[in-house]
Each structure stands twice: as structure tokens, then as C-alpha cells.
Amino acid sequence: MHSIERHVDPGTYRKVVGRFATGVAIVTTRVGDVDHAMTINSFTSVSLEPLLVLFCAEKVSRFHDAVLEAGTWGVSVLPASMEDASRFFAHRGRPMNGQFTRWAHYRGETGVALFEGAIATVECETTAVHDGGDHSIVVGGVSALDMPSEAAPLIYHEGAYKSL
Template structure:
């Protein structure tokens, strides 16, 4: 007779998923003229027809209310050299107003959200659906625009609880 495996814990699950390297991006939205932003690595392409992208946002995060209220949002895929930006926009309790002041950005043509100038690529989306996902909300967006930046480079990755690169 086999022994059943131990009940999984959130700590064990977090450690296991930490072995799955992911890209790092910054999500942005505008609500009442105020920019909101957060670092994200729970990002997945969903469909090529129509073009759909999903992001998972913790319900307790300040950005959660912004993305659900705005209806449109941006995603900037970070370069390896953007570790400081990723750290800053992942800091809980940072000031809301002026949080993008030290990061060069431009406004997306379809949504007017802030998109990072130094990103490897930027994408603008309009929310088409949301789904409860435990302590997160799964936000599905239809892609409105894609801009692939001319200055290629290494992507910033998240692995085992730290930012890094493939090198």
C-alpha cells in the first residue's frame, strides 16, 4: 500500500513555482488622471485570434482596483538592465503619486497609459473578461497595440524569488 503524499502547503507551492523562470513586465493603468503601475510576472498569451493576453493581479494589491476600474492597461516587457525599475514598482507602500517620475515613459497611442521607453516590447489592452482566481483576479485583455522596440537585449527574468538573466 502506498502512502499518500503530504498535503501541499503554500510555501512548498511557492518554492516549486519559483523553479519556473518567468519574464518580468510592468503593468500600467490610468484612473482619474493618475498613473498606476506594478511589476508583474504572471503574464500569459492566450490567443492569436483574437489577440488576447492575461495577467493575474493580487486582489489586495493597490493596482487591482486600478486595473478593474480603468478597463484599459499597458504592459511593458522589461530589459535585464531594468532591475531597479522592477524592484521599485514591486515595493509595497510606495507613493502612488509620482511613482513613475524617475522612469522614462511615453503614452500609448490606443489607451494613453504610461509605457516604459526602455522596454523590449509594449502592449496595450482592453479588458474583455475577469475571473476569480483564489487571492488573485485573472484579467483577460484584447490586444489593442503592440510595439516591438528596435534596441533588442536580454530580458529580465524572475527565478527562485530573485531577478536575473539567462547569463
């Protein structure tokens, strides 16, 4: 693989890719009896046959190692009303104990925590992990789906939360 020469300013790069509006989700996993969660906007459908999705996890996050160890994970796509949850689970170093108590949640088929207020949930088993620079690209086979609520989605665009 060829090394990519950098001719682009990282600050400009962030601004340019920030123009791509994304949905916001919280990805969850469980190792032993400990729940782990992280806010993401790098979630996408990959394949219909087989059913595959992916998200990207920053390698230095504690979630990264937990999700790779667990091998199963869930994604709760957030409605505009759950911006507070998105902000909370995006905060590095927050206490692990009781982190889900502020939001109604349930256990999915894989045992991961999923948010009742989510507009969509997807449960997955990891099928591949690829290097993505300072992130890992985690690909999962879909094992369960749901649409717990009907609401406008939470959107992230140009460094700010927005809604439709």
C-alpha cells in the first residue's frame, strides 16, 4: 500500500467533511457485566447480502478494546430529543457506573443495552475489523433490528447538532 502524502490542512479537512450531514447514534457493547457505550456518527449500511453495517471506533477510546473483546454490539439511532444522551456518551472518561440510568433502555437479543427512545436499533456480531488510521472500522453482521419510536432524527452538521 502506498503512503499518502499530506497536502491538505487537517483543520480544513475537518471543515470539509463536516459539511456531510450525518445521523447520530450510540453504539453499545457488554463485556462481562459491564456496559460500554460511545456516541458515533460514523455508522453506515454496507451490504444487503449478507446484511452488514459498520461504524468506526477511535483506537485510543476504552470502547474500542471493549467492543473488539465482546464481539457483539448494538446501535441506537437517536431522535432529536436525545441530544443530551449524545453529548453525555461523547464525553471521554465519564464514570462507567450508572451511565445508563438517565435514559430508558432495555437489553437486546445479544444482551447489549439499547435505548427505548431510539428511532432505530441494530444488533450485530463483528465479522471484520479493518485498520482506518487512528480508528478501526468495525463491520458487523446484523442479527436483530427494531424501530422503537417515531421521531425526527438527530443530525450532526458543520460541528453542531441539528434536526429536520
